[in-house]
Every structure is written in C-alpha cells, then in structure tokens.
Amino acid sequence: MTRKQPDITVPDLTGKLAVVTGASDGVGLGLATRLAAAGAEVVMPVRNPRKGAAAVAKIRQRYPRAVLALRELDLSSLGSVAALGTALHDEGRPIHILVNNAGVMMPPERQSTADGFELQFATNHLGHFALVSHLLPLLRAGRARVTSQISIAANQNAINWEDLNWERAYHGMRAYSQSKIAFGLFGLELDRRSQAAGWGITSNLAHPGVAATSLLQARPEVGRSRPTAGGRLIRALGSRGILFGTVETALLPALYAATSPAAHGARLYGPSGFQHIAGAPAEQDLYSRLRSPQDAARIWQISENLTHATVG
Numbered sequence: 001m002t003r004k005q006p007d008i009t010v011p012d013l014t015g016k017l018a019v020v021t022g023a024s025d026g027v028g029l030g031l032a033t034r035l036a037a038a039g040a041e042v043v044m045p046v047r048n049p050r051k052g053a054a055a056v057a058k059i060r061q062r063y064p065r066a067v068l069a070l071r072e073l074d075l076s077s078l079g080s081v082a083a084l085g086t087a088l089h090d091e092g093r094p095i096h097i098l099v100n101n102a103g104v105m106m107p108p109e110r111q112s113t114a115d116g117f118e119l120q121f122a123t124n125h126l127g128h129f130a131l132v133s134h135l136l137p138l139l140r141a142g143r144a145r146v147t148s149q150i151s152i153a154a155n156q157n158a159i160n161w162e163d164l165n166w167e168r169a170y171h172g173m174r175a176y177s178q179s180k181i182a183f184g185l186f187g188l189e190l191d192r193r194s195q196a197a198g199w200g201i202t203s204n205l206a207h208p209g210v211a212a213t214s215l216l217q218a219r220p221e222v223g224r225s226r227p228t229a230g231g232r233l234i235r236a237l238g239s240r241g242i243l244f245g246t247v248e249t250a251l252l253p254a255l256y257a258a259t260s261p262a263a264h265g266a267r268l269y270g271p272s273g274f275q276h277i278a279g280a281p282a283e284q285d286l287y288s289r290l291r292s293p294q295d296a297a298r299i300w301q302i303s304e305n306l307t308h309a310t311v312g
Helices: 026-037 049-062 078-091 119-141 172-197 229-238 252-259 293-307
Strands: 017-020 041-046 068-072 097-100 145-149 202-206 268-271 281-284
Touching: 017 026, 026 041, 026 049, 026 097, 026 252, 041 049, 049 068, 068 078, 078 119, 097 119, 097 252, 119 145, 119 172, 119 293, 145 172, 145 252, 172 202, 172 293, 202 252, 252 268, 252 281
Parallel strands: 017 041, 017 097, 041 068, 097 145, 145 202, 202 268
Antiparallel strands: 268 281
16 A cells, blocks of 8 residues: 655745746656746746756646746856846846755766866756856845755765865765755855845755655766666655655655745755655754854855855
C-alpha cells in the first residue's frame, strides 16, 4: 500500500510576482506550478527555451488561467544573468518571491564556464549571487521573500578556499558540496544585510532531501547521457514511498520557505522524516558549515570580486 504523500497549503498569492530559476523540469517546474495555482504570476527563467515552452504548456494544461512568462537564463554565464536582470529591471515590476532553485550536480569531469569558473560553483552559487545583485531594486520594492535551494550535501565536506575553482585536484562531489555551502552562506548573509540596511528582503534556505530529481537524470549539458545508478534506485524506492522522496514532496520545503507566513528569514527548511531525507517540510538546525558569519562575509566578498556584482 502506497503511503499518503505530505503536502502543504499555499496562501493566496494573487497579485504577487514570483521568479523561479530552473523551472523547466523537476522541482523547479513543480514550484512554478504550485505558485501559479495559488494565483501568482510566475516568471520562469530557463536555459533551454524548448523545454521551457513545454513546461509552460504543461502548467497551462492543468491551470488554463495561469499567468506565466518565459525568459532565457544560463546561470553559468554572467552575461546571460546580466541580460535577464536588465530585461526584468526595464519592466520595473516589484518581485515578491524569488526561488533560487536551478543547479547542476557532479558532471563526470571538471568543466569550466566561459567566464573561467568551475561549472558547479558558477551555476549553483555565483550565477544566483549575480542574479540577486541585478534584481535587488525589484526585490526591495516587493519586500521579497528569497528562498535559496541548497542540499544535504552542504552538511558534508568544506569550501576549498585555496582553490575555489578546483583547478589542482578536481573532485565532483566535494565541488558540489562547496557550491551549496557557499550558496547557503550567501542566503544567510543576504538576510543579515537586509536586516541591517532595512532592505525589507527576507532570505532563507531550503533543501529537498533526497529524491530522483532532474539533477540525477540524464543531463547532456554536463556530459551525462543517462540517469545515474543512484538516481534510478532513488526513483524506484521513492515512487513506492520507501525512504526517499519524490519530486512532488521534494519541492515542499522550498514552497513552504517561500510562501508560508510561519517561515522566517535566516532559517533552514527541509523534510522532517528520517535523516531529513523525506517527509513534510519543517525548520531544521543550520548545518555546522553554515553557522559562521565570518565565512559568510568572506564568501560574499569573494563573490563580489569574481562576478563584479555588488549586492547593496
């Protein structure tokens, strides 16, 4: 017998503008769907316009009155991030919800972006850092809730401060952990700086637990032609309600963090089940690697230097 899946109630979001990165599939598509269903107008910045168009069609099939706007965004490219920022800035509409969800995970070999950064660090952290910089006036105008999607991998390994781009000895999983630790430190520092400067932005963190999301599937853009063996096992067990989550449950912590009146800034939300792998969303203790304000300020400054983007 299949277990009943957890769910949450999303408040009425009519009149709100939400931006969800990576909304063309997986958790991002699920988040965009749930936000649109609650009445929000959803901007969907995606790397692949074809997949983005299919995602829009899928949402509108369920919710014909959904208000959706497709935009192009490659988070591994600072030029692409700047172009999206300029386009949304020119439209001048306050943003009320930003879910920094897109990411890549463990390419088989080290890849470098056109800007010269290791792919995971560039996509998962630096691109989102630069995006917030470009959108800051709109986020302030909307007194936005910013939710950044990290990972349980942020509770493992460490930031390789002496070689952030992993040029000397690449290790895919450690580089992935670094990108999510840096991203988490950034999300917490964003809330601290907002509180200190009166920006009106609330910034928190979420993680999806463990589920067979698109990160573990075939990703030709990162050199993976088929789903990982681990991804296949997680999908098989998760679909039966055994240990792991599904895409539908994995999106709930970020949805809760981004919309619930009970969710607060500078907090981490994730699944409440065994080892925080699956289950209903709830607040969790911050991972030890995210607790240092000094590390957060350090990665913030480094990110400003690398992206030439100043937040604030």
